[in-house]
Amino acid sequence: MEAYQKLIPIGIIHSPYSKAEGTPIQSAYAEGAEDSIEILPEFWDGLSDLDGFECVWLIYFFDRTAYPRLKVIPFRDIIERGVFATRAPSRPNFIGLSVVRLIKIDGLTLRVADTDILDGTPLLDIKPYIPDIDSFPGSRAGWFDANTVERKIAD
Amino acid sequence: MEAYQKLIPIGIIHSPYSKAEGTPIQSAYAEGAEDSIEILPEFWDGLSDLDGFECVWLIYFFDRTAYPRLKVIPFRDIIERGVFATRAPSRPNFIGLSVVRLIKIDGLTLRVADTDILDGTPLLDIKPYIPDIDSFPGSRAGWFDANTVERKIAD
Numbered sequence: 001m002e003a004y005q006k007l008i009p010i011g012i013i014h015s016p017y018s019k020a021e022g023t024p025i026q027s028a029y030a031e032g033a034e035d036s037i038e039i040l041p042e043f044w045d046g047l048s049d050l051d052g053f054e055c056v057w058l059i060y061f062f063d064r065t066a067y068p069r070l071k072v073i074p075f076r077d078i079i080e081r082g083v084f085a086t087r088a089p090s091r092p093n094f095i096g097l098s099v100v101r102l103i104k105i106d107g108l109t110l111r112v113a114d115t116d117i118l119d120g121t122p123l124l125d126i127k128p129y130i131p132d133i134d135s136f137p138g139s140r141a142g143w144f145d146a147n148t149v150e151r152k153i154a155d
Numbered sequence: 156m157e158a159y160q161k162l163i164p165i166g167i168i169h170s171p172y173s174k175a176e177g178t179p180i181q182s183a184y185a186e187g188a189e190d191s192i193e194i195l196p197e198f199w200d201g202l203s204d205l206d207g208f209e210c211v212w213l214i215y216f217f218d219r220t221a222y223p224r225l226k227v228i229p230f231r232d233i234i235e236r237g238v239f240a241t242r243a244p245s246r247p248n249f250i251g252l253s254v255v256r257l258i259k260i261d262g263l264t265l266r267v268a269d270t271d272i273l274d275g276t277p278l279l280d281i282k283p284y285i286p287d288i289d290s291f292p293g294s295r296a297g298w299f300d301a302n303t304v305e306r307k308i309a310d
Contacts, residue, residue: 006161010247043247045225048237052297056239059214059250070200082203084211084281092165092198093279095214097252099289124248126239130296134254137290142207144285 007061009122010046011039011108015115034103037110037123044108046126051105055129056112060096061122062089077147085142096121099129162216164277165201166194166263170270189258192265192278199263201281206260210284211267215251216277217244232302240297251276254284 015035037058039047050056071080072088083091100112110126170190192213194202205211226235227243238246255267265281 007248043225043239046237046239046247048226048235049240049298050237052295052300053240054295055291057252059248059252070198071203080203082201082205084198084201085204085208085283087282087285091280092201093162093214095250095280097212097214097282099291125246125250127242127252128240128296128299129291129294130242130299131292131294132296132299135290135292135294136210136254136284137286137292139284139286139290140207140209141283141285141287143204144283144287145207 007122007124009040009061010043010125011037011110011123013037013058013060013115013117013119013121013123015117015119015121017117018119034111034113035100035115035117037112039108039110039123041108047105047108047110050102050110050126050128053102053128055099056102056110057125057127057129057134058096058098058100058112058115058117058123059125059127060098060117061124062091062094062096063120063122064118065089065094068092068094077143079143081143095124099134162279164195164216165198165280166192166278168192168213168215168270168272168274168276168278170272170274170276172272173274189266189268190255190270190272192267194263194265194278196263202260202263202265205257205265205281205283208257208283210254211257211265212280212282212284212289213251213253213255213267213270213272213278214280214282215253215272216279217246217249217251218275218277219273220244220249223247223249232298234298236298250279254289
């Protein structure tokens with residue numbers, strides 16, 4: 001199988017989470033935490049016009065995941081699922097995706113909130129969050145919806 | 156700068172778009188087109204439980220983009236923007252992100268709609284679209300919002 005170019009970091013994510021156990025599962029559950037992202041100086045020009053966006057996508061590298069697995073038991077679940085039906089880190093290309101609120105850009109530092117990412121994680125890309133193309137509030141979410149229903153019943 | 160592991164394709168995206176000119180800018184604008192994604196057999200197990208999701212994220216490799224640029228003029232715009240404030244392909248790691256509607260899974264073939272991706276594009280990852288963590292319908296979208304307002308005024 002052909003392999004593509006090597007990934008390079010464009011920055012480093014700083015957060016209070018140093019190990020997976022204390023990390024919120026996804027960013028929408030991490031409200032209140034303010035974290036920072038240090039962009040490497042050579043990518044400075046790429047940040048222009050980003051400050052007008054309320055939310056941004058972070059694409060990052062799961063650098064502390066040892067190997068990919070195609071079946072995983074997601075956090076808060078008890079059933080093994082296909083990895084592509086989960087947001088678990090043990091994926092073939094170890095690529096993570098989270099939306100965060102962009103609070104402020106100070107030079108090369110992005111102040112962000114609602115991060116769910118381990119401290120020191122290498123950042124691969126930033127993309128603007130555009131509700132017209134990214135937001136599907138009512139869309140069906142398979143096993144995740146079913147679990148939410150079960151949790152609500154259990155409460 | 157340290158480089159990470161090489162990316163590997165998990166599948167190939169098939170679409171009617173063979174060159175950038177005819178390609179919709181983002182998937183929400185490509186309504187009606189039904190495309191297919193061929194997953195490589197070795198990743199079969201990872202597809203379990205995906206069929207319950209109405210929308211999925213595709214993470215893919217912009218394989219026909221020659222080199223990264225930090226400033227780009229987005230399609231439908233006339234002003235140069237920082238690449239991280241756009242969804243343009245000429246990004247440092249050439250990683251693309253689109254949400255598509257998942258119509259059906261036939262073995263290793265995913266039937267999807269609303270694709271905006273070039274035919275033959277290597278797929279790197281699939282993630283489930285989970286509205287609770289991915290959907291922010293009202294969030295401010297910087298220059299993109301401003302352009303939409305201008306277009307509406309022009310009509």
